[in-house]
Amino acid sequence: MQELYAFIRDAAEYYLLTRKPDASSDERTAWQHAIYAVAHQESFWSHYRDATDGNMKMMRGDSGHGHGMMQIDDRWHFVAISEEGKGFKLIENMIYAMDIYYAAWEDAPEQWCLDSTTNWRDRSRSAYSAYNGGPTQICRWTDPDDTWAQNDINFATKYDNHSWDSYIADTSHISTINVECLAEDGSNCYQPDFSAWDNRLLKIDTGDTCIYSGNQLHCLDSDRNAVCLTHIADFDLTQITNLASGDIAGITKSDYNQHQICDDLVTNLHPVGSFIHILQDTELTGSPGGGKIGDIPAHYILQVLDFQVEDKLNHDRYYMVTFDGQTGYIYAGDTADQTTWTEITTEIPANQLIPVTGQTIRIVPESGINLRETPGGTLISAVPNGTEHTIQSYIVRDTDNKIYYELDYEGQSGFIYGGHIFDPPTVENWVALVDTGDDSNQNDDGDNSGDQDSNSGGGGNPCIIFILTLVSILARSRKKQEI
Numbered sequence: 001m002q003e004l005y006a007f008i009r010d011a012a013e014y015y016l017l018t019r020k021p022d023a024s025s026d027e028r029t030a031w032q033h034a035i036y037a038v039a040h041q042e043s044f045w046s047h048y049r050d051a052t053d054g055n056m057k058m059m060r061g062d063s064g065h066g067h068g069m070m071q072i073d074d075r076w077h078f079v080a081i082s083e084e085g086k087g088f089k090l091i092e093n094m095i096y097a098m099d100i101y102y103a104a105w106e107d108a109p110e111q112w113c114l115d116s117t118t119n120w121r122d123r124s125r126s127a128y129s130a131y132n133g134g135p136t137q138i139c140r141w142t143d144p145d146d147t148w149a150q151n152d153i154n155f156a157t158k159y160d161n162h163s164w165d166s167y168i169a170d171t172s173h174i175s176t177i178n179v180e181c182l183a184e185d186g187s188n189c190y191q192p193d194f195s196a197w198d199n200r201l202l203k204i205d206t207g208d209t210c211i212y213s214g215n216q217l218h219c220l221d222s223d224r225n226a227v228c229l230t231h232i233a234d235f236d237l238t239q240i241t242n243l244a245s246g247d248i249a250g251i252t253k254s255d256y257n258q259h260q261i262c263d264d265l266v267t268n269l270h271p272v273g274s275f276i277h278i279l280q281d282t283e284l285t286g287s288p289g290g291g292k293i294g295d296i297p298a299h300y301i302l303q304v305l306d307f308q309v310e311d312k313l314n315h316d317r318y319y320m321v322t323f324d325g326q327t328g329y330i331y332a333g334d335t336a337d338q339t340t341w342t343e344i345t346t347e348i349p350a351n352q353l354i355p356v357t358g359q360t361i362r363i364v365p366e367s368g369i370n371l372r373e374t375p376g377g378t379l380i381s382a383v384p385n386g387t388e389h390t391i392q393s394y395i396v397r398d399t400d401n402k403i404y405y406e407l408d409y410e411g412q413s414g415f416i417y418g419g420h421i422f423d424p425p426t427v428e429n430w431v432a433l434v435d436t437g438d439d440s441n442q443n444d445d446g447d448n449s450g451d452q453d454s455n456s457g458g459g460g461n462p463c464i465i466f467i468l469t470l471v472s473i474l475a476r477s478r479k480k481q482e483i
Contacts, residue, residue, distance in 0.1 A: 070097030104130035
């Protein structure tokens with residue numbers, strides 16, 4: 001009974017949402033209740049029974065004319081029973097029966113015997129009268145003297161008392177049968193025991209990393225920041241189950257942007273693209289917590305290219321940065337002490353890779369870049385090559401840190417794609433940061449590249465600059481003559 005309850009529940013919901021995707025939650029609940037009652041009235045939820053000869057046989061009733069759990073009558077549905085197999089196969093028996101019941105369910109609100117579309121009890125009774133007696137009998141339940149009135153009374157009793165509840169220990173029990181798979185003529189439609197997924201990290205062969213909570217999967221597109229899924233529900237990071245994509249077919253799946261969900265969970269997490277001030281001498285490592293590849297003295301300004309959060313209790317955070325020509329990770333503390341390691345700043349690092357809000361960018365591709373209503377969404381127009389635009393905001397998505405810039409073009413606001421960080425970075429193939437001449441916040445990161453900005457203190461004397469430039473030109477000319 002427990003398994004049939006879950007199966008009937010899922011089959012009823014699948015059917016209704018297939019026929020009426022916009023059905024309200026109240027109608028879905030009422031429809032499921034009605035189908036429970038119809039199946040119980042027709043066969044006590046029996047599709048196969050042990051026969052007197054000791055064999056398991058399909059349920060037959062009404063002198064052998066009623067077939068299966070929903071008792072499809074072969075005198076009125078001969079082709080469906082004899083040629084299409086609507087009697088023998090449980091899911092087809094249910095769907096065929098629900099076709100009949102749904103037609104009456106939709107017709108009932110137009111009948112005199114129903115005073116309201118949302119009078120679910122009377123609507124269910126009307127649909128049953130038509131299901132049992134034919135379309136013209138839709139209001140039969142109102143006539144206590146009708147020959148078949150007892151059928152309507154019995155149905156109403158089933159509907160009101162739902163006596164099946166005494167056999168159901170868990171109304172949220174997950175069916176071991178994937179109803180959608182079965183209804184769409186799939187094979188191997190067995191669903192695993194979801195209790196084995198509780199409190200575990202699930203790694204799918206597609207690369208997704210998920211947890212199972214609330215009868216659905218909650219997923220990130222990689223395991224890099226799996227700890228952030230604790231924002232949805234707690235789980236043991238050390239307990240991992242590997243699954244194939246087929247194992248999760250038909251299961252509701254919600255995908256999350258790791259950049260958003262980690263920001264929601266972790267206090268003062270610095271997002272990708274932000275400028276940070278290093279507050280103490282720090283090691284640069286090849287991976288989060290890995291081997292040292294360099295040292296970064298305190299007080300340098302760097303740009304966050306990526307982050308990784310570890311430890312579900314302390315939220316240790318690591319930031320990917322570039323320093324002295326090397327790209328790696330720095331440790332930036334945990335929830336308790338993170339303010340002693342780094343802080344957000346408006347100073348601009350000399351080796352900035354990602355343009356950010358408020359800065360000006362130039363479109364690089366010769367064909368321009370599509371402007372869309374949302375990142376990857378509906379196309380608005382194309383932003384031409386070479387045009388310059390102020391960044392209104394930006395969004396980072398996915399495991400490769402795709403960047404989308406919000407900007408205005410010809411009076412319309414939308415998002416353009418701006419490249420990704422991994423791997424290798426492609427930002428410069430899409431947009432170029434425009435030097436607006438205001439480099440008062442420029443900060444040298446000490447990378448010994450020889451590109452230190454001599455005007456970072458606010459500019460020099462124009463006359464001196466002119467003389468030095470002229471001397472340099474003359475010197476180069478003299479050297480060429482000597483060669």
